[in-house]
Amino acid sequence: MANSSADHEKHPQRPAQSQELPGEESKLRPQPRSSAPWYRGSDKLKDRVALITGGDSGIGRATAILFAREGADVAIAYLSEDGDADETARRVEQEGRACLKIRGDIGQDEFCREAVQQVIERFGRLDVLVNNAGEQHPAEKFEDIDEAQLERTFRTNIFSMFFLVRAALPHLRECTGASIINTASVTAYRGSAHLVDYSATKGAIVAFTRSLSQMLAGEKIRVNAVAPGPIWTPLIAATFEPEKVATFGSDTPLGRVGEPDEVATCFVFLASADASYMTGQVLHPNGGEIINA
Numbered sequence: 283m284a285n286s287s288a289d290h291e292k293h294p295q296r297p298a299q300s301q302e303l304p305g306e307e308s309k310l311r312p313q314p315r316s317s318a319p320w321y322r323g324s325d326k327l328k329d330r331v332a333l334i335t336g337g338d339s340g341i342g343r344a345t346a347i348l349f350a351r352e353g354a355d356v357a358i359a360y361l362s363e364d365g366d367a368d369e370t371a372r373r374v375e376q377e378g379r380a381c382l383k384i385r386g387d388i389g390q391d392e393f394c395r396e397a398v399q400q401v402i403e404r405f406g407r408l409d410v411l412v413n414n415a416g417e418q419h420p421a422e423k424f425e426d427i428d429e430a431q432l433e434r435t436f437r438t439n440i441f442s443m444f445f446l447v448r449a450a451l452p453h454l455r456e457c458t459g460a461s462i463i464n465t466a467s468v469t470a471y472r473g474s475a476h477l478v479d480y481s482a483t484k485g486a487i488v489a490f491t492r493s494l495s496q497m498l499a500g501e502k503i504r505v506n507a508v509a510p511g512p513i514w515t516p517l518i519a520a521t522f523e524p525e526k527v528a529t530f531g532s533d534t535p536l537g538r539v540g541e542p543d544e545v546a547t548c549f550v551f552l553a554s555a556d557a558s559y560m561t562g563q564v565l566h567p568n569g570g571e572i573i574n575a
């Protein structure tokens with residue numbers, strides 16, 4: 283479809299609402315925009331294979347759809363949201379590419395190794411690893427962050443990246459133009475009073491990205507990150523009070539929450555040859571907040 287600036291301006295009001303963690307996109311109102319109707323594929327990822335964690339919904343779903351539109355087969359890892367994963371697979375297949383669904387906990391090393399192995403068994407290769415899945419648990423007081431929450435947040439958000447990269451590297455080394463893309467957050471740079479442990483993991487992801495990019499530069503495996511601002515995903519309704527959900531993102535310079543497909547284009551760029559001279563970098567689709575870091 284032709285590029286239409288009007289499509290970018292369609293952002294309906296979001297009613298106050300809440301969900302249980304980890305959240306389901308099928309229950310979110312209005313539905314996040316993930317298909318980028320104005321976006322035309324041009325074979326930037328033709329016949330590539332990508333593994334996307336958290337690919338059942340939100341930014342992960344939008345990235346899976348656009349990767350498929352660019353010619354890639356996709357595997358999505360997700361925790362337990364079978365309905366959302368089925369919908370992502372349907373929409374990837376609608377783009378004419380294959381989608382492998384892998385259910386499990388990326389906070390566990392064994393599952394990460396099994397997930398990569400499933401990708402290889404199904405597709406025979408792995409070109410792009412997108413470490414996107416994450417969780418957050420708002421806390422009013424620092425003392426509310428107990429050991430169990432701290433470990434869970436770090437396991438999902440940063441330990442998983444170590445596990446998955448370790449499992450994926452032998453296969454990425456076999457591909458020309460392989461890349462790793464990690465999802466950080468604007469909170470890595472400005473912090474968050476109510477998301478201290480989450481923000482700490484996102485800061486770790488930025489350092490992880492920069493360090494890993496240097497380690498793998500000699501092997502021609504690029505490592506970059508995307509640090510979104512407020513984006514309309516199930517995680518928002520599952521972690522914030524309903525009143526905050528209704529106004530989420532309104533304090534950005536652009537005055538609105540972002541849509542998943544407005545972030546997914548960053549992942550397409552970093553995964554493609556368009557970003558062949560970029561490694562160790564972070565892109566900032568955040569509604570206009572200036573990040574000087």
